[in-house]
Amino acid sequence: MPHYFSADNNTIKSNPKVIAFRVNNEDLKFNTDHGVFSKDNYDRGTEVLLSFLAVDRKFRTALDLGCGYGVIGIYLSKAYGLKVDMVDINKRAVELSKSNTELNSITADVYESDSFSNIKKTFDLIVLNPPIRAGKEIYYKMFEESINYLNENGEFIIVINKKHGANSAINKLGTIYKNISIIGKKRGFYVVQCQKWLTIWQICDTILNCQNTRIFVFKSLF
Numbered sequence: 415m416p417h418y419f420s421a422d423n424n425t426i427k428s429n430p431k432v433i434a435f436r437v438n439n440e441d442l443k444f445n446t447d448h449g450v451f452s453k454d455n456y457d458r459g460t461e462v463l464l465s466f467l468a469v470d471r472k473f474r475t476a477l478d479l480g481c482g483y484g485v486i487g488i489y490l491s492k493a494y495g496l497k498v499d500m501v502d503i504n505k506r507a508v509e510l511s512k513s514n515t516e517l518n519s520i521t522a523d524v525y526e527s528d529s530f531s532n533i534k535k536t537f538d539l540i541v542l543n544p545p546i547r548a549g550k551e552i553y554y555k556m557f558e559e560s561i562n563y564l565n566e567n568g569e570f571i572i573v574i575n576k577k578h579g580a581n582s583a584i585n586k587l588g589t590i591y592k593n594i595s596i597i598g599k600k601r602g603f604y605v606v607q608c609q610k611w612l613t614i615w616q617i618c619d620t621i622l623n624c625q626n627t628r629i630f631v632f633k634s635l636f
């Protein structure tokens with residue numbers, strides 16, 4: 415049976431409509447339909463993610479992985495002027511996202527991709543509201559592959575609810591990325607930021623803490 419996370423869900427009866435909501439300071443409109451994620455309203459997880467996301471002003475490019483009808487990518491383009499790619503495995507979601515870029519007067523590259531299979535670029539920012547219902551194997555693979563599609567100082571940001579396994583997802587991300595921070599928590603959702611490397615300040619902190627411990631041990635000896 416086709417689901418919102420299936421490639422072939424164009425067989426689901428169509429019932430198109432337009433919904434509108436405010437994303438932070440942006441008033442956005444979306445064509446939605448049966449067979450796509452959160453077709454009737456602004457998903458709570460996406461809302462929490464975008465309320466905590468602070469985009470580095472040096473960033474120029476972003477990937478909205480599993481874009482659905484396009485909320486994240488369209489917001490990133492509108493609010494931050496990022497050059498955005500938006501991909502989904504679901505054909506109907508891709509068609510809706512394409513129409514929604516026009517509806518919100520932005521341009522973006524929107525195309526089908528099973529995870530990263532059709533992605534040929536790297537990005538400053540990759541954002542994912544993971545397809546929980548598709549299963550852990552699918553979105554853990556997305557976590558693993560994401561690091562290969564990030565520019566050197568890039569960030570991978572996800573949102574996940576505690577009841578959907580936020581703690582194990584954070585542990586999994588810790589096996590892939592060196593630098594993980596929880597940048598926000600609300601209504602059970604965790605927004606997790608992952609970077610390839612520790613920042614210079616974190617390295618200094620680690621060294622200073624080690625030094626303090628050494629000084630403490632040294633002083634205690636005398």
Ligand SMILES: C[S@@+](CC[C@H](N)C(=O)[O-])C[C@H]1O[C@@H](n2cnc3c(N)ncnc32)[C@H](O)[C@@H]1O
Binds near residue numbers: 420451480484486529
């Ligand atoms: C939780 S929804 C998020 C949709 C949208 N980003 C949002 O926040 O409203 C996850 C999306 O991932 C897509 N998806 C599922 N499996 C995928 C895969 N293997 N490759 C790409 N996208 C996938 C689903 O079709 C769905 O649109």
